[in-house]
Amino acid sequence: MTTSKRPALKLWIQAARPWTLGVAISPVFMGTIIAYSDSGIQWLAAIAALFGGIFIQVGTNLANDYFDFKKGADTESRVGPQRVTQSGLIAPRIVRNGFIASFSIAFILGIYLVYLGGWPIVAIGLLSLLFGVIYTGGPFPLAYYGLAEVPAFLFFGPIACATTTYVQTGTWNTAALIVGSSAGFFSVALLSINNLRDYKEDRKVNKRTLIALFGRRFGVIEYGFSILAATLLPLIFLFVSPEHSLVGITAISSLMALHALRITVNYRESSELYTVLKMTSKLQIIFTIIFMITWVI
Secondary structure, three states: OOOOOOOOHHHHHHHHOHHHOHHHHHHHHHHHHHHHHHOOOOHHHHHHHHHHHHHHHHHHHHHHHHHHHHOOOOOOOOOOOOOOOOOOOOOHHHHHHHHHHHHHHHHHHHHHHHHHHOHHHHHHHHHHHHHHHHOOOOOOOHHHOOOOHHHHHHHOOHHHHHHHHHHHHOOOOHHHHHHHHHHHHHHHHHHHHHHHHHHHHHHHOOOOOHHHHHOHHHHHHHHHHHHHHHHHHHHHHHHHOOOOOOHHHHHHHHHHHHHHHHHHHHOOOHHHHHHHHHHHHHHHHHHHHHHHHHHHO
16 A cells, blocks of 8 residues: 655665666766866866766656556566555655656756856756656656667766766866766666566566567676676777776776676576676776776876
8 A cells, every 4th residue: 555654764765776876976976087187176066967967867766666657567576676656655646756856956956067068968968857757757668668778878878977077177078988988888787687687577567678578698698798898998098098097997897797797697586686786786886986096096
């Protein structure tokens, strides 16, 4: 039974899915450290970009919770983390108000970034909000038609990272686009492991993710390609920016990626993939920290 009381903070934290917030935080941190090495950090811009990204991610998660419930995609047989709307922990209208509030806060923060960066930020900001809603909402939800990977890669990857650098330095930076692509591949890796875990249930409710359409083997390949691309991409800096040798971060993170991939290849129960989800999220955090340290020394 759905509760009508004001939800406790711990329920909102659960609904926000804090383990996914690394996809929003990572590209902003990396874009900021690149700005620091270029012309210095503009702290207000960095903070606005950080919290703007976080609230877009939280809003997307709440919208996903709400719209999947409305479409009947979340059922009691679902293996993944508990959804607050489907389980009756928070009333649907309150979850709906929550994602509207989250996107509104992101929009307000974006006004300052538009002041700094001009019309390119208007387009990027509005598209980010739009894709956050139509990921599972609207008449053509991306996640239901196998189209979620591209915006996940772009808006939590090169666009987020390069935009963060741009609003602080006033220039578009090639390095931010490259390392932002690593963040984008981490985002796709997290998306694919979620979809791999849920693909049998998704088929039952006609949620046509790429993995629901093409099966387990495709899901393993998609995850493997994404996580290895995320960790190996810094090798490009050997050719485009030799003064920033990132061989160390590549070696460390790739070994951890291979461990997660081994579990994914051999899993027997879908519940085992929740471990891979947490490992992937932690790996992105570790990757980001090592990158930031390596970039400035």
